Amino acid sequence: MEYYVGIDIGGMTVKGIVLDSDGNALCEDAVVTGSERGGAAMCDSIAELALSMIARCGASRDDVHIGVGCPGVIDSSRGVLVFSGNLNLRNFPLAEELEKRIGVSVKVTNDANAAALGEARFGAGKNYKDSILVTLGTGVGGGIIIDGKLFEGHASAGAEIGHMVLERHGDHCTCGRRGCFEAYCSATALIRRTKLQMEENPRSAMWTKYTAETANGKTAFEFADSDIDAKEVVDWYLKYLACGIANLANIFRPEIIMLGGGVSEQGEKLTEPLQKLVDKELFGGTEYAPVKIVRASLGSKAGAYGAAALAMRIAL
DSSP, X not given: OOEEEEEEEOSSEEEEEEEOTTOOEEEEEEEEXXXXXXXXXXXXXHHXXXXXXXXXXXXXXXXXXXXXXXXXXXXXXXXXEEEETTTTEEEEOHHHHHHHHHSSOEEEEEHHHHHHHHHHHHSTTTTOSSEEEEEXXXXXXXXXXXXXXXXXXXXXOOXXXXXXXXXXXXXBOTTSOBSBHHHHHSHHHHHHHHHHHHHHOTTOGGGGTOOTTTOOTTHHHHHTTTOHHHHHHHHHHHHHHHXXXXXXXXXXXXXXXXXXXXXXXXXXXXXHHHHHHHHHHSTTOXXXXXXXXXXXXXXXXXXXXXXXXXXXXXXX
């Protein structure tokens, strides 16, 4: 039997999973990332996690393949972490360091790419060859699958979905540009807009349950049916999200676009109106090559599943 280990490196936690050749999960576990102790110490923890799971599955290292999803800019051809602000590492030979410790070859990709692979191989996109995952969390990220294969761009530095501009000279983005998809459609942007709306409208029903400190990404959606101020926030958010999604749809024309991250937990409150808005902006209309918008299905496990899929080295 072949075993595929998927490692998803997060800012706080490293998640691991072991799959068999059919994609069945045999083992799952997690450890503290510990990147503040440096890259070597982080790799010690990851190696310990991987070896522990391999042992628990009764696997021989000769039958094990390992994939890793890591935040930041990744040179996937060399397995090098070029830069990650979350991990405070630069030009770190991640694959090489893990291979020394585990004794198994390691493939590495960006964490958002890994999540897209996970959804494409095992989640909401498993019945489609062309799919895009858009994650709506602290930032906006995702990955692009074309004809069953991960698209990474030149030197693995492409597919930065969150940093196409929706509003020229618009709101500042963490990347240094203005008006990015991320600056308008991340959960961070949604929360910021919600708080601003509440502060400008002290009679809003949102104040009956939330304060400016406790308002979150669910607040506006929760009150949108009963409060005009909340509805204005949701409409504002959907307008920009539809613009970004339509841009992706018109460029890549995938069969399906999957939404992940915290905002996607709104489910049909998000996907149904978004589908209608995107359909209006879809080049050539929806009769030929429609684009389906759904919620991603693997949740926080998408990255680990995708890292394992990366290790499988098979067409999705």
